[in-house]
Amino acid sequence: MDESGLRAVVPSVIAILGRRGAGFAAAEDAVQEALVEAVRVWPDDPPRNPQGWLVTVAWRKFLDATRADASRRRREVRVEEEPAPGPAGEVDDTLQLYFLCAHPSLSPASAVALTLRAVGGLTTRQIAQAYLVPEPTMAQRISRAKRTVAGARFDRPGDVGTVLRVLYLVFNEGYSGDVDLAAEAIRLTRELAARIEHPEVEGLLALMLLHHARRPARTRSDGSLVPLAEQDRSRWDTRLIAEGVEVLQTALARDRLGEFQAQAAVAALHADARSAEETDWVQIVEWYDELVRLTDSPVVRLNRAVAVGEADGARAGLAALSGLAPTLPRYAAVAAYLHERDGNRVTAARLYAEAARAAANLPERDHLTRQAARLNAGRVS
Template identity: 70%
Template sequence: MEEAALRELIPAVTGVLVRRGADFATAEDAVQEALIRALDSWRAEPPADPKAWLIAVAWRRFLDTVRAESARQARELRVEAEPPPGVAATTDDTLQLYFLCAHPSLTAASAVALTLRAVGGLTTRQIADAYLVPEATMAQRISRAKRTLSGVRFAEQGDLTTVLRVLYLVFNEGYSGDLDLAEEAIRLARQVAALTADEEVSGLLALMLLHHARRDARTTPEGSLVPLAEQDRSRWDTTLITEGVTILQTALARDRLGEYQAQAAIAALHADARTADETDWVQIVEWYDELHQLTDSPVVRLNRAVAVGEADGPLAGLAALEQVDAAVPRRIAVEAHLRERAGELDRAARLYADAARAATNLAERDHLTRRAARLHQQRVNGPG
């Protein structure tokens, strides 16, 4: 059985243990132990019922933990009598587990880490490697998150909006080391989409698929960034684009627009253009107007300024950019792009250099530095 398919079972198994009387933190640890044993012992011959195997092993591990804690004898008596197999297995607790891991009492970083471990089934080391932090640091972060949730009832209703925000944070981490967080986020989003017909869940899944479809074209073999307008569109994954557009159209047909659907609609318009010149920028501006009404986000205003610059010219884009606070990340880079398009090469070169110094991502810093150098060279040598 493949590891990804095995991890699909983790939320349901954890839910069974919690409903049998295990506290969330101990149940999650027990399921992790069962997962490690499964990965080690199933290589030759997986069991006929993998879920039942995981439940049995995790439950035994939980009981062993409880028995080992002499100070908790009363609790041991309460859970000693194991329920008949299958009593809790008919209830799918996956969505409730998402709610718990994305609880508003947690920081964004803690919610992401706990979701990847308790719902995604990833080990602490895998998560630490993905976020480029020591394993001990990530273990402390997850432990603190569990302690924070110690008084939260498992059946307490959670916030789906927070769950989606956590999944989007995971997706935006992209690829790190051996773990592809973008693909992991898509897998988890598919799981949530299977549990609820909420339009924004579909919108987020569509958005992820449409962005992920362009992944192979975003960088050169050397790792340099390739702007959207310069990407080789033959390298875009048309299967993911088709799936994303289909999911989005179904969600939009319900006429309950949300921010992820609007973002996905913008991504779909980019995907629909055979070349950069064929992009329907006018319609993209209209979608940004919708998105601005939904979120009033400075990042949305920034991206809208780029779209206005493409639809109505760089001067119109610069006018729209004036409505964006100077402290918004990437604002300097956007102004540099618009100044370059307006023919203000000296000023654009200086702004690209400023944006490069402010960039936190090495690939982005390199890209902006190259832009500044190109304009400087063009200024020295002339347009020829």
């Protein structure tokens, strides 16, 4: 079994230990120890039943830890053979594990870390590397998160929306270290979609697939950003686009529109255009209107202003922007783009420079700085 296959069975193994009486934190620790043992043993002696092997070894690790803790009552449970995979009820247990790791009492950062560890099966080192923090810092974060949810039960209903927001946070981290978090988020969302029929789960999966399809064209060889309008669309992954559109159509057919479905619809319209000039901006504005109705989010209104500027002209876009706070992230960048489209290069250059100073990452800062330099150079010449 490869690494991704090994990680895929982790939630079921944790759930089985939970049904046997192990608390969530203890079960998760025991499974992580079993995974370490699997990496050491399996290359030379692969088990016939990988999940059963993990359950057996993790349960023994749990019992060893329990017996070593003098403050707990002693348990004498004897395990003779590798247990077979559990009944179909494991699916529900795994679903509850998603909910548990996205518990509302956790901070977003803690929920992400716990999801990657307990549901994703990543090691603390891999998660720390992906988020560019020291391993002890991440270990403390995960330990605190496990203590926070220690009293939560597996059989309590969870909030799908919270789980989806956590998975989308994972997806937006992209790639860092030796773990592709975007691909991991897609894998986990696929697993969730297989366990629950919910249009917003399908909507998020479609959104991830459609965004991920454009990934090869988003950056140049030097790491600099390529704006959507300038991307080489022949590099987009047509297989992922087709899958994303199919998943989205299934979700929309349920007639329970949510924000992830609406966002995916916007992404699908971009993916459907053979060139930037052929983009159906009028329909994109209509989907942003739906998003505003669903969320009333200032960020959505900001993106809508861009779409209005493309559909109805730069001045219409600036009018749509006028009611938003200039302190909103990316406001200056959007305003710069619309002012340039309206012919006001001086204001656009100033705003690009302002946006660059506030950029959240180096590639974005470099891109905005180059935009400001391009306009200033044009003024000098």
